[in-house]
Amino acid sequence: MMGKKLLILLLMTVLSSPFISNASEADTTQTTTNNSEVAVKEGIKKYIDHHLEDSYDFSIWHAMGFEFPLPIILIDEGLHVFSSSKFHHGESVAESNGKYYTIYHSKIYRTDAEGTITIDETTHHPTQVKPLNFSITKNVTSIFIFSLIIFLLFRSFAKSYEKGPIPNKIGRFLEPLVIFVRDEIARPNIGEKHYRRYMGYLLTVFFFIWFLNLAGMTPLGIGVTNNIAVTFCLAIITFLITQFTSNKSYWGHIFWMPGVPVPMKIILAPIELLGVFIKPFALMIRLFANMTAGHVVMMSLIGLLYVFTNWFARGAFLGLTLFLSILELLVAFLQAYIFTMLTALYFGGAVAEHDDH
Amino acid sequence: MEKLLEKFEVGLFFWQLILFLALLFLLRKYAWKPILTSVINREESIKEGLEAAEEAKEQMRQLKEDNKALLAEARMERDQIVKEAREAKDKMISDAKETAKAEGAKMIEAAKTAIQAERNAAVNELKGQVAELSVEIAEKILKSEISSDTKQQEIISAAMQNAKLN
Numbered sequence: 001m002m003g004k005k006l007l008i009l010l011l012m013t014v015l016s017s018p019f020i021s022n023a024s025e026a027d028t029t030q031t032t033t034n035n036s037e038v039a040v041k042e043g044i045k046k047y048i049d050h051h052l053e054d055s056y057d058f059s060i061w062h063a064m065g066f067e068f069p070l071p072i073i074l075i076d077e078g079l080h081v082f083s084s085s086k087f088h089h090g091e092s093v094a095e096s097n098g099k100y101y102t103i104y105h106s107k108i109y110r111t112d113a114e115g116t117i118t119i120d121e122t123t124h125h126p127t128q129v130k131p132l133n134f135s136i137t138k139n140v141t142s143i144f145i146f147s148l149i150i151f152l153l154f155r156s157f158a159k160s161y162e163k164g165p166i167p168n169k170i171g172r173f174l175e176p177l178v179i180f181v182r183d184e185i186a187r188p189n190i191g192e193k194h195y196r197r198y199m200g201y202l203l204t205v206f207f208f209i210w211f212l213n214l215a216g217m218t219p220l221g222i223g224v225t226n227n228i229a230v231t232f233c234l235a236i237i238t239f240l241i242t243q244f245t246s247n248k249s250y251w252g253h254i255f256w257m258p259g260v261p262v263p264m265k266i267i268l269a270p271i272e273l274l275g276v277f278i279k280p281f282a283l284m285i286r287l288f289a290n291m292t293a294g295h296v297v298m299m300s301l302i303g304l305l306y307v308f309t310n311w312f313a314r315g316a317f318l319g320l321t322l323f324l325s326i327l328e329l330l331v332a333f334l335q336a337y338i339f340t341m342l343t344a345l346y347f348g349g350a351v352a353e354h355d356d357h
Numbered sequence: 358m359e360k361l362l363e364k365f366e367v368g369l370f371f372w373q374l375i376l377f378l379a380l381l382f383l384l385r386k387y388a389w390k391p392i393l394t395s396v397i398n399r400e401e402s403i404k405e406g407l408e409a410a411e412e413a414k415e416q417m418r419q420l421k422e423d424n425k426a427l428l429a430e431a432r433m434e435r436d437q438i439v440k441e442a443r444e445a446k447d448k449m450i451s452d453a454k455e456t457a458k459a460e461g462a463k464m465i466e467a468a469k470t471a472i473q474a475e476r477n478a479a480v481n482e483l484k485g486q487v488a489e490l491s492v493e494i495a496e497k498i499l500k501s502e503i504s505s506d507t508k509q510q511e512i513i514s515a516a517m518q519n520a521k522l523n
Contacts, residue, residue: 054369073368133368140372147380154388161395165402178392199393200385208377228361229370233377 037307044303051299052223052292053106054137056084059221070141074101076110076131084135101131108133139230142222146211154207181206181340189344194351198344201241205234206340209287213332216291217298217325225335226291228284235284238343243276246350279346283339290335294328 059067069085076099086094087103093115094101101108102115109128111117117126153170160168167175181203186195212224224230252258254272257265301321305314503509 054366133366134371135368136372137366137369139369140376143373143376147376151380151383151388154384154392158388158391158395161391165395165399167395175392175396179396182393182396196393200389201381203389204377204381204384208380227366227369228364229366230373232365233370233373237374237377 040306041303044300044306048296048299048303050106051221052226052295054139054227055106056087056103056108056135056137057089058138058141070138071136072101072108073134073136074108074131075134076129080131104128108135138222139224139227142215142220142224143212143230146215146224147208150207150211177207178203185337185341185344189341190348190351194347197245198241198347201237202340202344202347205238205343206336209234209339210333210336213291213335214329216295217328217332223291223295225287226295228288231284231288234287234339235280238283238346239277239280242280242346242350245347247353249353250350279342283342287335287339290331294331298324298328 056072057067057069069083072080072082072084072086072094074080074096078097080096080099080101082094082096086092086096087101093111093113095113100111100113100115102111102117103109104117104126107130109117109126109130111128117128119125120127153174157167157171157174160171166172182195182199185206186199186202190198209225212222212230215222216225254276255269257268257272260268298321301317301324304317305321308314308317503512
């Protein structure tokens, strides 16, 4: 029952996202800036930049005041743990164990009691010390919440098999996807012999990316998968699994390509070795760039609704936004599919047995 | 590239790594394993069911064929029996006919013999009687003939004439 309601809620929020939240949030942007067109554009740009960045408190709906402070965890000559409410949305300096911190461009710097930030002329970065920041940010909270949702959904789905061979209602929706990952992604790319070993990771990565991509389309304003640290993490896990489960033939194909003349072997070795690192790097950039681009385009279109005063143009952009948000729904799935698919392909390369040589 | 590095947040990476690995291990243990096992089991049971159905179909076909063969055999046997019965009947009838014919012939033969014997007996008796009668007649004639002398003379002369011829 719980899972069903959650799913419906998720679906509804996904479908209504571009209209309700972003519009109303952009509304606040408009009121805080001047009414002149340039100011509106500046405001929109700032708002998009802000949206793409992580934040230290969880604001579901800024205008309605649904905000929760999150814990700040800093390692700066000792552990500093305090609530993000001390920053007052980055407007004031927070004090912890005799040290002062301030937020500058969504990064935390150690400062003095007045919150002085001095900018280096050449690098355009503050000269202040940046402590190691392990804060539970909005993205971390989102990852946690959605991981929990994913786990509960699939746990209930898995449990429903105890009653019989047919899964429950969520299961009937999720099961074809699980079978899709197995039969369309894992089996053809890895091979019948080895695919079972990788199923856990492939399924997890697929549903993790898909759910968080969808979460990015909700009015919650979550942008987890358009974060380089997140995609880097996923890519490096793929990379490590590929290397550690690979067989002799995989390394043979990298350092001493069979079936080609010796000079070619020497030329190919560094290229192949570079390829080993480029593959996960491309995975990381692809997901990051696609999701970032999607968010920028969506938010820019919504922003355009405020730039144009012509109602006809506004209507057209509203239609375009709706169309693009449907496209983004597809992209959300597609990016999860591509990431999983390429991951499976790399795994397949690592365990392939080349009998043909 | 520099901008990307600048955007990279170690804290987020750290938490993502921990949360994702936790999710991975929890899902592996509590979700993927039972789900995939159930799916595979179900697929296998469906496959087995289909195979069993196919086998049953084959058996059914075999059974039908057997039945057909059995039926054909029974029919053949029946025909055989009927044919044999008919043959037996015909044989019996013909046998009976033959016997009857033979018996009849025999009886006719016997009757014929009996009739012949009767007739012979009758003829013989008749012959005897005729002889007796003729003797008697001859006696009577003789008695009457001899009574006159002339007649006697005539007879003697006739006899004498016959005797001369011999």
